[in-house]
Amino acid sequence: MIRYNHIKKLLFKIDPERVHQGVERLLPLMAKCPITTNMFAKRSIFSDTVLEQELFGRKFYNPVGLAAGYDKDAKMLSFLPLLGFGFVEVGTVTPLPQKGNPKPRLFRHKQEESLQNAMGFNNSGMEAMAKRLERLTPFSIPIGVNIGKNKLTEPEQAIEDYAQLVQKLEGFADYIVVNISSPNTPGLRDLQNEAFIEELFTRLKKLSHRPILLKVAPDLKAQDAIALCKKAVEEGASGIIATNTSNDYSLVANPKPTGGISGKVLQKKSFALFEELAKELFGKTTLISVGGIDDADEVYKRIRAGASLVQVYTALIYNGPKLVYRLNQGLTKNLKRDGFNSITEAIGADRKQ
Numbered sequence: 001m002i003r004y005n006h007i008k009k010l011l012f013k014i015d016p017e018r019v020h021q022g023v024e025r026l027l028p029l030m031a032k033c034p035i036t037t038n039m040f041a042k043r044s045i046f047s048d049t050v051l052e053q054e055l056f057g058r059k060f061y062n063p064v065g066l067a068a069g070y071d072k073d074a075k076m077l078s079f080l081p082l083l084g085f086g087f088v089e090v091g092t093v094t095p096l097p098q099k100g101n102p103k104p105r106l107f108r109h110k111q112e113e114s115l116q117n118a119m120g121f122n123n124s125g126m127e128a129m130a131k132r133l134e135r136l137t138p139f140s141i142p143i144g145v146n147i148g149k150n151k152l153t154e155p156e157q158a159i160e161d162y163a164q165l166v167q168k169l170e171g172f173a174d175y176i177v178v179n180i181s182s183p184n185t186p187g188l189r190d191l192q193n194e195a196f197i198e199e200l201f202t203r204l205k206k207l208s209h210r211p212i213l214l215k216v217a218p219d220l221k222a223q224d225a226i227a228l229c230k231k232a233v234e235e236g237a238s239g240i241i242a243t244n245t246s247n248d249y250s251l252v253a254n255p256k257p258t259g260g261i262s263g264k265v266l267q268k269k270s271f272a273l274f275e276e277l278a279k280e281l282f283g284k285t286t287l288i289s290v291g292g293i294d295d296a297d298e299v300y301k302r303i304r305a306g307a308s309l310v311q312v313y314t315a316l317i318y319n320g321p322k323l324v325y326r327l328n329q330g331l332t333k334n335l336k337r338d339g340f341n342s343i344t345e346a347i348g349a350d351r352k353q
Contacts, residue, residue: 004320016115017106024071027079040082044321046328050335051086053344055286055308056175056211056238058142062086062328063343064299067290067311068146068177068215072123074132081141084324089311090129091146092179095164097125098150101184105259109252113294113318114263116256117245120184121148126168133172145173146215151185158191159200163207170208178204181217181244183260189217192224194231201235211238211286218243218269218291222276229277239286241311242274263314267292271302278306282351294319296330303331306348 065087100122149161245260270291289302290311
């Protein structure tokens with residue numbers, strides 16, 4: 001941790017998107033070096049059978065995953081399991097390549113240990129994604145693919161974008177996530193309505209037998225989010241991911257005028273909405289919690305509230321490559337302290353009381 005803090009001071013003097021691009025080029029090279037891979041595997045992978053569970057037809061060795069947005073094009077996928085993740089979600093990917101929004105579009109809020117991004121689904125498109133995933137299949141840990149519509153696709157044609165993506169990528173994914181909750185594509189969040197959800201899932205479930213999940217925004221009112229997610233589950237959604245980034249700029253002291261906020265400041269807001277969703281949907285579908293998770297106690301809290309899995313992103317940037325090890329190690333201690341023999345016994349423990 002001390003070493004990473006020294007490195008972080010240097011990295012944080014550089015534009016965050018340039019740093020990310022550098023990491024994107026470096027990790028695939030590191031994945032080819034046995035010395036590097038062995039070192040990271042020993043220091044970052046924490047294993048204990050208490051953390052294992054079966055979901056979506058796959059074994060998850062631990063419940064801590066990497067959220068979408070970090071590895072948009074699956075370029076780093078060969079290395080990411082060495083950081084100890086139990087699963088990785090790539091994307092968001094769109095049918096056609098797109099450059100995203102004008103730069104600068106990624107900003108640090110250092111004091112709040114948070115980020116603000118206005119990336120706009122910059123990615124190489126589904127054809128490039130399919131080629132990379134094909135080379136890596138079968139993969140060592142479960143893979144989720146997060147899908148979104150192109151910026152220039154009109155709302156009335158959005159379902160066609162999602163349908164194309166499912167048809168192209170479902171063979172490489174253990175689960176697929178419909179992203180209509182990013183704040184960085186104009187009009188995307190307007191699709192967060194029951195009529196669209198019903199039409200969308202009716203279409204997608206005819207195209208694939210893969211689990212298809214819905215990811216929702218933290219800025220929805222609780223009753224609206226519940227209605228939306230219940231409709232998705234009724235129409236065949238296999239799970240709910242809560243939550244995406246927030247456009248509540250009151251969360252940070254010096255916000256930029258655009259983009260979604262992630263990180264520590266999102267912790268309370270994200271959990272509050274997750275809690276309301278879990279009250280209604282726990283036991284009826286798979287729930288994944290993301291937003292501001294940065295320590296083992298928070299992971300445990302989300303699991304007891306009803307999350308089968310959790311995801312991190314911003315905390316990895318602020319805490320470094322040892323993060324996932326510490327989360328899984330601490331979670332294991334909490335589970336065993338409270339007498340759970342398996343994580344599956346702890347999932348939703350607070351809902352059962």
